Amino acid sequence: MLFHHYEFFIFLAAFATVFAITKGSVRLGWTTLASLFFYAWWYPPYALLIVMFVLMAWAGIRIVRRWPRTLPAIIIAVLLPLAGFKYTHFLLSVLDGLIGTEWTLPPWTLPLGVSFVTFTIVSLILDSRRDKTEPPPSLLAISVYVTFFPHLIAGPILRGHQMFPQLPGMRINCAAVMSALYLFTAGVVKKVVIADPLAVYVDSAYLRVDMLGAGEAMLAVLAFMVQIYCDFSAYSDMAIALAMLFGVNFPENFRSPYLATSLTELWRRWHITLTLWLRDYVFVPLFRRFRGSVPRLAIFLTMVVSGIWHGAAWHFVLWGAAHGAALVVEHWTGFSRLTQKGRLWLRLSGVLYTCTFFALTATMFRAPTMGVAGDMVLAFFGANGWGVAPAGWPMLCGLCVTALALHGLDTRDRITSMANVIPAWIGAPICMVVTVTCSLVASSQPASFYYFDF
Template identity: 85%
Template sequence: MLFHHYEFFIFLAAFTPIFALTRGNVRLGWTTLASLFFYAWWYPPYALLIVVFVLMAWAGVRAVRRWPSLLPAIIIITLLPLAAFKYTHFLLSVVDGLLGTEWTLPPWTLPLGVSFVTFTIVSLILDSRRDKAAQPPSLLAISVYVTFFPHLIAGPILRGHQMFPQLSGMRIDRTAVIPALYLFTAGIVKKVVIADPLAVYVDAAYLKADILGTAEAMLAVLAFMVQIYCDFSAYSDMAIALAMLFGVTFPENFRSPYLATSLTELWRRWHITLTLWLRDYVFMPLFRRLRGSLPSMAIFLTMVVSGIWHGAAWHFILWGAAHGAVLVIEHWTGFSRSAQNGRLWLRISGVLYTCIFFALTATMFRAPTMGIAGDMVLAFFGKNGWGLAPAGWPLLLGLCATALILHGLDTRDRITGLAAIIPAWIAAPICLSIIATCSLVASSQPASFYYFDF
């Protein structure tokens, strides 16, 4: 069930009245059941996996408080479903390559949101280990923390200290309706009007990456850079907006990342909840162990972990390693601070360098194999000549330009702040009309969110 399809609005219309009429644990129970239904809409059997995750989180929190020494084993057990579903085939292919064996397993579908759910639970268990004084959350509270439908499939990645204090205050927040409407509208426009049309061209371009001319390859690289941002930030905007309606504040997940003057700054603005998760639970432990010998190695290894989290393939690992290497160089040279605080020409140069590097390395993120990513980069730099301008290039370039020109305004606070400027009686009908139109278009041309694959 996708936020921008008509069946979701039917779900929302059925969920909201009962949510409004219930209180306390009954409300939490209804929210859990509805969220499981929301997840099961995609593939019902995997809803049982989410139930297992909830029980693992509840048991893990209590076990780690009673037996702290079991923390490593509890974390390993928590990671097992993710490892089994996401990495088994990749690991077997590595073993086959090393030993010359031919292990085969039937393919299976990766459960939606398994990476996001796993990270959400791991942070809860680790934080519970550190904060023994607080009362452990109830099973119902943990079930809502894990399953709450706005964030269940693709984040933002939540923390217990952010979510649990808000559960008792969950309600229909009438004051948040208009700001949430603006934010949801911004998200659905980015998804349906910008990301999905760009995806059509990008998908076609990557199917023939080895024969693309420079003009086509440049547009494909630019289009994917804009597509992935508009697609993922659209989901985050809609998730944050939906949570607002029910009295829950989610953390901001994007803050105009393509205005960053360095890769270091970009990762403070892009998928912020993942960056903070990696900082707290991967980088800091590594840094404490390596600061006496190779402190910068903690940066590099953290980004390799980020690559592995994004996908079970060598090109994802290389993508993470490339970003990690550049982050280390920026750290050694002090470039990030210099570019952020430097003169205008240096800041502009920093933005261009960051966007170009991000866009070119994103070929490893988008391509199904490293070879195809290499073909796209070689075509970008002229391997096949300039070529012809792609069909429909004015529209594609116009969508990219529009997204980038408005990029600085595309933050949660700026969008929701419009509620204090534009009268609701003017904006609300316009927003509802846009949402209805986009939903009709999206429902007739179904396109999932890009990050659902992770």
């Protein structure tokens, strides 16, 4: 069930109707049941996995508080489903290569949102262990925290201190309707009008990467850079908007990352909730471990972990390592401070470097194998000649240029501020027409969100 498809609007209307006439624990229980139904729409048996995660979080908090030494075992238990579903095949392939075995397992489908849910629960258990002044949250509160449908599939990654204080005040937030409508519409437009058309060209380019000329490869690299941003930030915008309707404030997940003057700054603007999670639960412990010897190793290892989180394949590991190495160099040279505070030409040079590095390394993120990623980079630099202009290139370039030209305006606060400028009687009908039109287009050629695969 995708946010911009008609069946979701039917679900949303039914959910909001019952939500509005319930109160207290009944309202939280309804939110949990509806969210599980939302998840089960994709594949019902995996809804049991989400229920198991809820029970593990509830029990884990209480066990760790009573017996703190059990923390490593509890965290491992929480990580086991993710490891089993996402990394088993990869680990067996590595083992086969090392000792010559031939382990084979039938392929299985990765449960939607398993990575996001796992990180959400890990942070909850770790934070609960640190703060023992408050009583542990109830099973019902944890159920909503884990399953609340706007963030369930692809984030933002929530933290207990952000979510639990808001649960008693969940309500139909009439004051936020217009702000939410603008933000939701912006997300729908980014997804349907920009990301999905670009995805068609990117997919075709990666299927014939050995035949691409430099112009085609450059357009494919640029298009994917714009596609992945518009696709993922679109989901985040829609998730934040939906939560606003029910009195919940989600953290911002993107803040015009392609205006960053360094990779260090980019990672403070891109998938912000993941960056903060990695900082608090990976970087800080590693830094404490290595600060007396090689403190910058913590930066590198944190990005390697980020690469492994994104995918169970060597090209994801290399992607994380490449970004980790670049961040180490920037930290060592002071590059990020220099470009951020330098003159205009220096800041523009920093933006160009950051976007180029991000786009080229994103070939490892998009390609099915490292070999395909290497072929795309070689084609980008002219290994196959200049080639011919791809069909529809003016429209593709136009979409990329439009998205990048408006990039500085594409933040939650700027979009929602339109509710204070444009009268509702003008803005509401326009947003509704745009959303319905995009929904009809999307329903005729359905495409899931890119990060559903993670």
